[in-house]
Amino acid sequence: MARAGGITNAVNVGIAVQADWENREFISHISLNIRRLFDFLLQFEATTKSKLASLNEKLDTLERRLELLEVQVGTASSNPSLFST
Amino acid sequence: MHITEIVSPLKKEDDSGHGFRFDKSLQELKDLRSQLHYAADYCETTFLNSDEKKTVVETTKEYICKAVVTFVDHLGNVSANLNHSISQTDSFSEAELRINCLQQRLVSCEQFAHKLALTRVKWNPVLPRHHRRYLSAPTIATVGKSNENPRVSIAASPAKLINKHELDTDGVPLFFFTCTDKPSLSKSPSLKSNFDESDSDSTLVPVRDGVSILSKGSNPTFHFQQGNKKLGRKGLYRKALPSGDILAFIRRARRSAA
Numbered sequence: 130m131a132r133a134g135g136i137t138n139a140v141n142v143g144i145a146v147q148a149d150w151e152n153r154e155f156i157s158h159i160s161l162n163i164r165r166l167f168d169f170l171l172q173f174e175a176t177t178k179s180k181l182a183s184l185n186e187k188l189d190t191l192e193r194r195l196e197l198l199e200v201q202v203g204t205a206s207s208n209p210s211l212f213s214t
Numbered sequence: 215m216h217i218t219e220i221v222s223p224l225k226k227e228d229d230s231g232h233g234f235r236f237d238k239s240l241q242e243l244k245d246l247r248s249q250l251h252y253a254a255d256y257c258e259t260t261f262l263n264s265d266e267k268k269t270v271v272e273t274t275k276e277y278i279c280k281a282v283v284t285f286v287d288h289l290g291n292v293s294a295n296l297n298h299s300i301s302q303t304d305s306f307s308e309a310e311l312r313i314n315c316l317q318q319r320l321v322s323c324e325q326f327a328h329k330l331a332l333t334r335v336k337w338n339p340v341l342p343r344h345h346r347r348y349l350s351a352p353t354i355a356t357v358g359k360s361n362e363n364p365r366v367s368i369a370a371s372p373a374k375l376i377n378k379h380e381l382d383t384d385g386v387p388l389f390f391f392t393c394t395d396k397p398s399l400s401k402s403p404s405l406k407s408n409f410d411e412s413d414s415d416s417t418l419v420p421v422r423d424g425v426s427i428l429s430k431g432s433n434p435t436f437h438f439q440q441g442n443k444k445l446g447r448k449g450l451y452r453k454a455l456p457s458g459d460i461l462a463f464i465r466r467a468r469r470s471a472a
Contacts, residue, residue: 152271155275159278159279159282162282163282166285166286166289169289170289173293176297177296177297177300180297180300180301181300184300184306187306187310188306191306191309191310191313194313194317195313198313198316198317198320201320202320205320205323205324205327
């Protein structure tokens, strides 16, 4: 009886250990996927920032050119004698 | 092509559709966060309260797998919409094209304005013509002065003569140069010949503007020839005398040697 109880306990411990290792494996898989997601988010943030910076630069350039054109048009319109024959 | 007609309403709807999709996916991702927090609390309470903990753990595992997949799906949706919204830079290129068009128009207007201004300032080939009798007086006066003192006329440079013309013509009214000075032309034959040359020249010159052409009328080479005629023979003698001195010196040297 004692020998049978010992075997049963050993089997139960083995099953518990196996279940524990399965849980650990599952948790490691989940954590690994979450880390991959985190890496993807970091990369996505860097790419998005770069694209937004390039767009901001384009907008600044367009805004400066538009201001320059406004000044030139204002200068030309303030001196209408140039266009009078 | 009008500038306001460039942006079509279809593209506006397309842009607003992409923006709406991004906002909707981002809102779904935020809602998923609250759902995950609620599910985690429910699993924790169920695991603590239930007797079949193994079943609860398995159910929680399955839910975690599905939640991760759902989170990845939502995240991919959000990132794709945002990437599409950022990468769609047609509006910027259109704005750049419009600004280039405006700049080109402005440059064309500037060139047109400069052209108009240049046509007003440009030299007119059809100059006003005046009769030559209004031009003869300063020329005669200069020639007369040069005949009185030929050395001075030789020493005078053409630039100075031009300056004299400028002084004579500038500030003098037009009626001052009249035909009353004409009889002085017949007094000297050389001046008459000069005047005949000017007669043969058919170009007529304005009184105040044609300074460069008036310098032709003074004809400084003519006065130089006059001066050379008077001093020419003397110059020849002066050149011959040194050679005679050298010959006399050689003869004296031979005599003394003999």
